[in-house]
Structure formats: structure tokens, C-alpha cells
Amino acid sequence: MSVVLTGPKGFGPDVEADILLSRDSFSIRYDMDRETGVISRRGHALEGRSLAGKIVYFPAVQGGVAAGWAFLALVHRGVAPAAVIFGRTNPVMIQGLVLAGIPAMHRVAPDPFSVLKSGDRVRMSPARGLVEIV
Amino acid sequence: MRLTDREARILAGEAGEAPRLALAQQIAVGEFFEAEHFVPVTNAHMMGDMEVMGDAGFAFVESLVKHGAAFAVPVTTNARCVDFERAAAVRQDPALVAREAALVAHLKRLGALQVDTCINYQTVYQPRFGEHLAWGDTGTVIWANSVTGARTNYEAGPAAVAAGLTGVTPAYGYHLDAQRAGTLRFEVRCALSDYADWGALGGIVGRLTLDYWKVPVLAGVRQAPTGDELKHLGAALASYGSCAMYHMIGVTPEARDEAEAFRGTAPEAAHVVDDAALAAFYRTYPEDRPEIDVVVFSGPQLSVLELRRIAALLAGRRVHANTALLVTTNFANREMAARLGYVKAIEDAGGRVLSGVCWYIMEPAKMAAAFGWKNVLTNSAKIANIIGGYRLHPILRRTDVCVEAAVAGRLPAHACLA
Numbered sequence: 001m002s003v004v005l006t007g008p009k010g011f012g013p014d015v016e017a018d019i020l021l022s023r024d025s026f027s028i029r030y031d032m033d034r035e036t037g038v039i040s041r042r043g044h045a046l047e048g049r050s051l052a053g054k055i056v057y058f059p060a061v062q063g064g065v066a067a068g069w070a071f072l073a074l075v076h077r078g079v080a081p082a083a084v085i086f087g088r089t090n091p092v093m094i095q096g097l098v099l100a101g102i103p104a105m106h107r108v109a110p111d112p113f114s115v116l117k118s119g120d121r122v123r124m125s126p127a128r129g130l131v132e133i134v
Numbered sequence: 135m136r137l138t139d140r141e142a143r144i145l146a147g148e149a150g151e152a153p154r155l156a157l158a159q160q161i162a163v164g165e166f167f168e169a170e171h172f173v174p175v176t177n178a179h180m181m182g183d184m185e186v187m188g189d190a191g192f193a194f195v196e197s198l199v200k201h202g203a204a205f206a207v208p209v210t211t212n213a214r215c216v217d218f219e220r221a222a223a224v225r226q227d228p229a230l231v232a233r234e235a236a237l238v239a240h241l242k243r244l245g246a247l248q249v250d251t252c253i254n255y256q257t258v259y260q261p262r263f264g265e266h267l268a269w270g271d272t273g274t275v276i277w278a279n280s281v282t283g284a285r286t287n288y289e290a291g292p293a294a295v296a297a298g299l300t301g302v303t304p305a306y307g308y309h310l311d312a313q314r315a316g317t318l319r320f321e322v323r324c325a326l327s328d329y330a331d332w333g334a335l336g337g338i339v340g341r342l343t344l345d346y347w348k349v350p351v352l353a354g355v356r357q358a359p360t361g362d363e364l365k366h367l368g369a370a371l372a373s374y375g376s377c378a379m380y381h382m383i384g385v386t387p388e389a390r391d392e393a394e395a396f397r398g399t400a401p402e403a404a405h406v407v408d409d410a411a412l413a414a415f416y417r418t419y420p421e422d423r424p425e426i427d428v429v430v431f432s433g434p435q436l437s438v439l440e441l442r443r444i445a446a447l448l449a450g451r452r453v454h455a456n457t458a459l460l461v462t463t464n465f466a467n468r469e470m471a472a473r474l475g476y477v478k479a480i481e482d483a484g485g486r487v488l489s490g491v492c493w494y495i496m497e498p499a500k501m502a503a504a505f506g507w508k509n510v511l512t513n514s515a516k517i518a519n520i521i522g523g524y525r526l527h528p529i530l531r532r533t534d535v536c537v538e539a540a541v542a543g544r545l546p547a548h549a550c551l552a
Contacts, residue, residue, distance in 0.1 A: 011166050025344065030520055034188070041522060060344055062376050064272045065181045068290020073188035090346035090376050091163065091307065092290035098162045099194070099292040106166075 001123060001132040004115040005085070005108040010126030011094065012103030016134060017055045017082035019122045021112055022046045026058035026086075028096075029066040037079030051081040055124055055131075057112045059087035067092045071100035083124050085112070085131065105129065135164050135304065136171045144300055152203030156296035163293065164304025172302035173309055175286075176261070177208040179254055179269040180294035182241060184234045185215035185495045187291060192233065194292065195240050198299075205245040209298035210259070212271045213252040213435060213464070213492035214238075220488055224460070225504040226496065244298075250490035251464035252434045255282070256361065258466075263387060266309060268297030272372035273365070273434050273516070275308075279379035281364055283387040285309045288346070288378055307347075308378055314388060315397035316351035316381050318343055319404040323354060324412040328532040329440070332359065333366040333515030334415045338407050340375025348402075350375070351395045352382045359385065362437050369434050370515040419518055419530040420552040421545055425456065426529070427507035429540040432462040432493035433517040438470050441487070445476035447537040453484035454543030458505065462488045485540070493517065499524040511536055511545070 024045040028034065031041040032051070039046040051074075061067075074080035083103040086093065097104040103126050116122065121134040137145065145161075147154045164172070184192065216226060216234040238248055249258050254269075255277045261267055261284035268289040269275050278284040287307040289297060297303045307313050320339050326332055339350050350371070359367070359382075371377040381389035389395035431444055444461060453459045461480060463471070468489040471477050477487045488496075494517055502508070502524075509527040512518055513536050518528040531539070535549045 008168070009165070011162055030522070040525070042525075060376075061346070062344065062374070064373065065270045065288055065290040066186050068181070068270070068292050069187040069191040072190040072194065072292075076188070076190035076193075088345055088347065090378075091167065091287045091293070094166050095159075095163050095290045095293040098159050098166075104166070 001134055003130050004133050005112060005131035007105045007108040007129050009129050010103065010105035011098055012083070012101065012126050014123065014125045015055065015083045015103050016121070016123040017053060019116055019118060019120050020046065020049065020051065020054040020056045021116060021118045022056065022058050023113070025060040025062045027062040028070040029064060030062060034070050034073060035077070037074050050079065052079040054081050055083040055085065055122055056081045057085045061086060061088070061090050061093050065092045067096040068099070069096065071096040071102055075100045075102070085124065135161050135169055141172055141302065150201060150203065152198050152201040153299045156299040159292070160296050160300060160304055164306060167304065167306040169304035169306035171305050173266045173305045174301055175207060175266050175268045175297055175303050177210065177259065177267060178289065178294045178298040179210045179212060179271065179274055180246070180298065181212040181270040181291045182237070183214035183495060184230055184237055185497055187237070191291065192237055195237065199240050199243050203244055203299060205298040206301040207298060209246045209294065210249045210254050211241060211246050212250070213495065214250050214490055215495045215497065217488040217491045220486065223486065224488070224496070224501060227500065230497065249464065252492055253365065253437065253464065256437055257464055266303070268294050268303045270294040272378070273369040275378050276368040276372045276380065277365065279308050280368060280381065280386050313347070314379060315349065315399050316395040317348045317402050318350045319401040320350055320352050321354045321404070321406045322352050323406060323408040325409060326357065328513065329363060329366045330513040330515065330530060330532045331412060332363040333370040334412055334530065335407060336367040336370025337374045337515045337519065338411055338415050340371045340373065340377055342405055343375040343377055346376045346378055348377070350377065350380045351389065351392070351401065352380060353392065355382055355385065362440055365434055366514065373516040373519045416530060417551050419528055421529050421550055422509050422527040424544040424550055426511045426539045426544060427509050428458040428460065428505070429536050430460050430493050430510055430512045430517055431514070431536070432460065433514040435492060436461060436463045436467065438467050438474070441467065441471040441476045442474070443533065444537065445479035447534060448483040448485060449479050451483050451541050453540045457540050457543045459485035459540045460488060460493060461485060462491050462493050465489050494520045498526060502526050511539055
């Protein structure tokens with residue numbers, strides 16, 4: 001395994017899954033069908049893609065406090081992402097991920113698109129602040 | 135994080151299981167954002183309704199009630215997804231209505247003040263300069279930080295509940311001086327004549343900012359804005375840009391001049407917002423067809439002065455048979471507007487004044503399907519931004535155009551941009 005991304009200490013236990021990279025920012029309310037965990041906004045880079053079981057990367061986030069409850073709802077429906085990595089995030093995303101127990105990191109470097117492609121198997125260690133390719 | 139003796143006792147479970155869990159979550163969030171300690175908050179404002187919470191959130195609140203939890207500071211509730219008195223008229227799912235009623239009962243047991251408003255700062259509580267809060271709903275946060283100089287991060291539903299249970303919140307972000315420095319400079323040269331224009335300005339600045347940690351500084355604003363205009367500006371800035379604070383030179387309290395707004399730092403970037411930029415923003419919301427299915431005044435809830443304006447524009451007229459007109463506000467403002475005759479003027483014209491709700495959380499996709507609506511005309515840039523995610527066609531126009539279209543059943547020719 002080789003380290004491809006590093007960032008500050010994140011939240012949650014180590015997790016291994018396929019990565020899904022988005023060039024577009026993320027808003028739970030604006031971009032995602034909260035029943036299914038599928039990106040529903042027309043024209044979004046991940047339109048039609050499910051976040052379920054993936055380690056998902058978004059460069060930035062948008063909008064509001066709906067994220068606070070929505071990740072927990074995704075966990076209960078069995079369609080939650082395995083982990084979320086952000087370029088820049090905001091408090092509500094992290095508040096929601098902490099409530100749901102979903103691992104999270106932010107401020108990773110370098111640009112994930114320069115070292116990974118969607119479908120790569122990765123292992124993320126929030127405690128050590130790193131992502132490795134498996 | 136460094137804990138006080140009181141916080142350490144909460145974490146040890148001496149205040150009960152619910153505050154212990156709440157503080158543990160707050161520590162996880164605080165450490166993620168490198169907070170060193172907590173700050174006491176005077177009150178919390180929570181977004182908690184079945185549309186946003188789902189069954190999982192309901193179960194979470196129910197578990198708090200079973201633990202015998204009680205809020206340690208006043209907790210007010212945000213706009214919710216059901217107007218219990220008018221749910222049938224707008225064809226809301228009876229199952230959702232029943233579930234929402236059960237949720238409200240649980241929140242009352244925790245001690246929440248069920249005010250159901252996203253404009254708490256206009257109708258319930260006006261924080262003072264420098265006061266620490268734990269507010270949810272982004273529009274309330276950006277108002278508190280920017281207009282009053284109070285201090286809060288976005289505190290989503292569970293985070294506001296946690297702060298309500300512990301009476302503290304982690305000291306990171308907008309609780310700290312350093313985060314409140316302006317970062318981007320916007321020279322505002324456009325004429326702003328309507329709530330929709332202020333929302334559009336928020337949308338333009340928000341799209342260029344798109345970062346919770348950046349603070350746009352608006353310079354050169356020609357006319358002193360009203361509170362309602364700042365409300366639309368802030369709601370749109372938060373919605374489009376994830377912004378929690380802005381400065382407006384000569385208007386907001388931490389921006390008497392640019393030196394104060396930027397706190398001695400240089401802006402990272404500078405932009406100009408002129409009339410062409412404003413026109414271009416409206417053109418991102420072209421009509422799908424001139425006929426309008428529903429006109430919505432909401433997001434945020436309307437003040438009494440906004441209700442007065444809608445009532446005056448509609449007085450003695452009739453909303454077209456093929457078009458619906460919805461207005462949302464809170465209980466207090468609806469009661470006041472009823473006494474002042476505004477509710478009667480709007481409802482005699484065929485509009486509907488809903489209370490305790492905001493339209494975009496009322497399951498708009500289901501409502502649209504029930505009524506056969508395909509497009510939505512609004513003067514709220516925030517609503518226009520959100521509705522795209524529900525596969526309804528959003529059209530943003532000024533308030534008078536929205537009312538004219540409601541009466542005619544179609545956009546006036548001068549307001550067609552497609």
C-alpha cells in the first residue's frame with residue numbers, strides 16, 4: 001500500500017472501500033435523493049451514481065443544515081457512504097457524519113484527481129490523517 | 135479539548151446519559167476543527183422536522199426522551215414541514231403529518247420552545263453583539279454573525295440538540311476573532327430594488343465564494359438595506375455559498391470601514407457585481423414556458439412588512455385559476471398580519487398563508503406531483519436554488535412580477551428571459 005493523500009486528523013475508524021471522485025461540490029439537500037443515496041441533481045458530476053458503500057470525495061460543500069440528520073438516515077436505510085473525504089467542508093457535514101458514525105477527513109493533499117481514479121480500492125485512516133491505495 | 139470541571143462531570147455521565155453522549159459528539163466535532171475548549175451558549179436554535187430528520191432522526195430524539203433528557207438552555211425550533219391547520223389543503227401526506235405531530239410532542243418533552251420559525255431573529259430573540267449561540271438553519275446563522283455581531287457556527291439539528299443539552303459548544307470557526315476577518319472583496323455597483331435583487335446579489339457572491347470559511351465583504355452598496363433585504367441577501371449567501379458571515383461596509387457592526395472588516399489582512403480576491411452581473415444571474419432562471427403553475431413567497435418566512443407588501447399588490451385582485459399562490463410565515467407574524475387585514479387580502483385573492491413552515495421542506499416534489507405543478511415562480515433566490523434538486527423548474531423574478539404572474543396565470547412578456 002502506498003500513501004496517496006494526507007490531511008489533518010479526521011474522524012472515525014479506519015475503512016477500506018472503492019473511491020468515488022466528484023469534481024462538483026456536495027449538498028445533501030440540493031444534490032442527493034435522501035431516500036436512495038443517489039445523486040439526483042441534473043448536471044452534477046455524479047448524477048445517477050449511488051454513494052452507498054463508497055469512500056466519496058467532494059472538493060467542497062454547499063448549503064445547509066439538512067446534512068446534520070441526513071447521514072444517519074442513510075445509515076438506517078443501508079445506503080450510506082463508507083466514508084467521506086472533502087477538500088473543504090463545513091461544520092454541518094461533520095456534525096452529521098459524527099452522529100452517523102461515518103469516518104471523515106478534510107483538507108487532503110494533493111488533488112485526489114491527480115493520484116486516484118473512481119473505482120480504485122483505498123484504505124483511509126482518519127486517526128493518522130492519510131489515504132492509501134490498496 | 136480542554137474541559138472545565140463541569141464539562142468533565144458531564145462527560146463522566148454525572149448529568150445523565152443524554153448530555154454525556156451529546157458532549158462526546160461535540161468533542162468529536164470540536165477536535166475535527168481543532169477547537170481547544172468550549173464556550174457557553176445562551177440558547178440554541180434547532181432544525182428538527184420529519185422531512186429533514188427521517189425515521190432515524192425521530193428514533194434519536196425518542197431515545198433522548200426515554201433517557202429523561204431536558205435542555206439546559208432555551209432551544210427554539212426552526213420552520214417545520216407541516217402546517218397542522220392547513221396540511222390537507224396543500225395535500226400533504228397524512229402519515230407525515232401524524233409523524234410530525236409525534237415529533238413535536240417529543241421535542242416539547244425535551245423542553246423545546248416550539249416557535250417553528252426560520253426568522254427567530256426577527257420575531258423571537260435578538261442576540262446582542264458578541265453573544266455566543268448554537269443556531270441551526272443557515273439563514274439564522276448568517277444573520278446572527280453578520281447583522282448583530284453575535285457568534286455561531288452552523289449547528290445542524292443534532293449539534294443544536296447537543297448544545298441545548300450541554301449548554302456549551304466547541305470554540306472554533308465563527309466563535310473566534312480570526313475567523314471573522316473578511317477574505318473576499320465585492321464592489322457592489324448594481325441597483326437593488328427588490329428582495330429578489332438582494333437574493334440575487336447573495337447568489338452571485340455566494341457562487342463566487344462557495345466556502346464556509348470565507349467571509350465576503352460587500353463594499354459600495356448605494357442604498358441602506360432594510361432588515362428584510364438583509365434577510366434575503368443572507369439566506370441566499372448561505373444557500374449558494376455555504377457562507378456563515380459577511381460584512382457590509384458601513385452597515386454591519388464589524389465593518390465600520392474596510393480596515394475593520396478585513397482585520398488588517400488583504401483580500402484574497404476582488405470582484406465587481408454590476409447591473410450586467412445581476413441580469414445574468416436572473417438569466418440562469420429562464421422560464422420553461424410562460425404559464426406559471428405555482429408562485430411561492432417563502433424561504434425565509436415572511437415578515438409582517440413583507441406580508442403587507444404582498445397583500446397590497448394583491449388587494450382587490452384574483453389569482454388565476456390555473457395558478458396557485460403560497461406564502462409562508464410563522465405563527466406570530468400570521469396572527470399579526472391577520473389582525474392587520476393582510477391575511478384576508480391575500481386569501482380573498484385566492485392565495486394561501488401557511489404558518490410554522492418553509493415551503494422547500496414541505497416535500498415540494500410530492501406537493502407538485504399532487505397538484506400537477508411543473509414550474510415554480512418565486513422572489514426567493516434561496517428557494518430557486520433548492521428547487522432544482524427536486525426536479526421542479528425554478529423561475530426567479532422580482533416580487534411585483536411574481537404577483538402579476540399569479541394574477542395573469544403567466545409571466546408578463548417583459549419578464550420572459552428564455
